[in-house]
Amino acid sequence: MRTYSLDDVYATCKRRDSWWTVYFVDPVACRAALLVGNRTNITPNAITVFSLVLGMASAGCLAAGQLAAGAVLFYLSFMVDCVDGKIARLKGTGTPFGLWLDFMGDRIRELCCATGLAYGQYAATGNVDFIVLGVAVVVLDLFRYVNAPQMKRVRDAIREANAARTPPPPGPHEPLPHQSFSHSPVPHQLGALTVRSHPVAAQPSRPPRSRKSRRRLLRRFNKALARRRVRTHLISGIEFHAAVFVIAPLLGQAALIPVTSVISVLFVANEIFLIYRMWLFTRSYSAVPKPEKSREHAPIGGSPNV
Template sequence: MANFTLDDVRQRTYKARDAWWTVLLVDPLASRLVRVTANRTNITPNQLTVGALLLGLAAGGCFAVGSWPYLLLGALLYHLSFTLDCMDGKIARLKGTGSVFGAWLDYIFDRVRVLACAIALMGGQYAITGNVAYVWTAVAVVFLDMLRYMDALEIYKVRNQMRAKLGAAREEAQTLELAVRRANGETPVAVGDELRSAEGAIGADPEADMEEQVVGDNPNAQLQAGFNKQFPWYARIRNVLKRGRIRPHLISGIEFQMGVFIVAPLVAALIPGAIIPVTVLSAIGMLAFEFIIIYKFWLSSRDYSRNLAKLQTKIDSLRAQLPAEEFAASSG
């Protein structure tokens, strides 16, 4: 059997920045469970993913009953389901047993859990009260969950494409600059500052890029120049949160889910009828932070366009300086 320590688990599996719910309420328990699971069992990440789904469906079964004891039990089971869901990725990173299929399975099962629990929670309350507002609330919860993750995936994909295109242009400009210097009999030097600055135009944004780096990777995340310029105070808040591994995106899809499936049932067990108001507040918080991400992405796209245009101008200028045979060689 393996002999992983708790420090091994933290260094190899903790993300550099994560949702505050995960950091404060899940990781302390999950890390200890991961250590025991990794050292004493042969349980695989995919088995944990399936177990998380089963616990989530059990939570949904409790929500469907609708009475206060079952609301409390459902909230507890949902939290345990999410803890197990966090463990599968940690086990995969700790043991190096992650797979593309496992990532897909985790994503799909997460969406199934949200769908099932939304229908069960709101359906149970509708059965008790006859209030059709619960039906529309279930639709809204599923829609917002889908919107959040579709938006995150699309922004992640587009930002990667932007980085790739900017990197290719920068590499071409650097190659041409060295070719011009050689053609002029000059000693090749490092790439100019204007080319290096273009590389940082689309820095890593953990909120938009769904960062998967872990603590031991010592990431050096950059914010977009436009956003940082307009909101200089943001960096100070970010750095304070970063020391605790908490990302500034304080109400993400995770906190939205926990607001709906843990906080709302717990409050409703004490205050009947509280599920819809708590769900609405959770949705407003998530949407507010989503608009911030979209705004940051918009600023990032402007930085990208400006820097790509500068690089293209640089490329055209360098090509014009090359002798015909050098130009043909660089083009080939």
């Protein structure tokens, strides 16, 4: 059996990940993956199941009011969940079923922990605000997992449509557009030579210096994050779960509602920003008209679109 090094394990990490994972999870998960990869034959699916078991234990502790124990178990569950992907990429043992199992395990863990946290605090205090807290966490998490693939579908559809309408390059015997001298709208006759006049293209207006400086600072910031493998959207679902199920429970009952409220606002702001970027992306591409259907296949006496 091959012996892996820590560099081999770090090579399996995602090119860019959340800052919580990069700084607080990967240093532990990579060493755990090194131990599992070199000392055991445990499959990634078995690691995923173990992560789900830890997640259920975390939900049970949160439901029983044991906030600190629930927070530690949730962190361990997430850390082990990062190990299964590293082992799959390290040994090449990933499977399509493993992808499904990993996705569903994450959703079950988050739903059960949100329910356990809300139930445990409501049972201890009778405060309905904790029920609202649990519902808000579930709704925001559901919105994220419904919205993300839909935005990806929109981007992919626009890319495919614009790629389809791009004209093919000219053949070897076809002149390029700027090489055509015939049929000039305003020719200048010089003997037998006909020269086509070209209009001067308007120069694009330069953006203000303040906008250019902001863009320059943003590019530097993005490059600095990229060097550390950190994604540009800093409040993603991973940070949201870490704040709700790890940081807030460790701080105590009094911190649950304030921490969850703040991270929820930041999370919603991040999602709105992503939607805004998608909207800008759709505006940067012109609408592609649908091809008309042939009348040969249209039903008699009816519209071809029916």
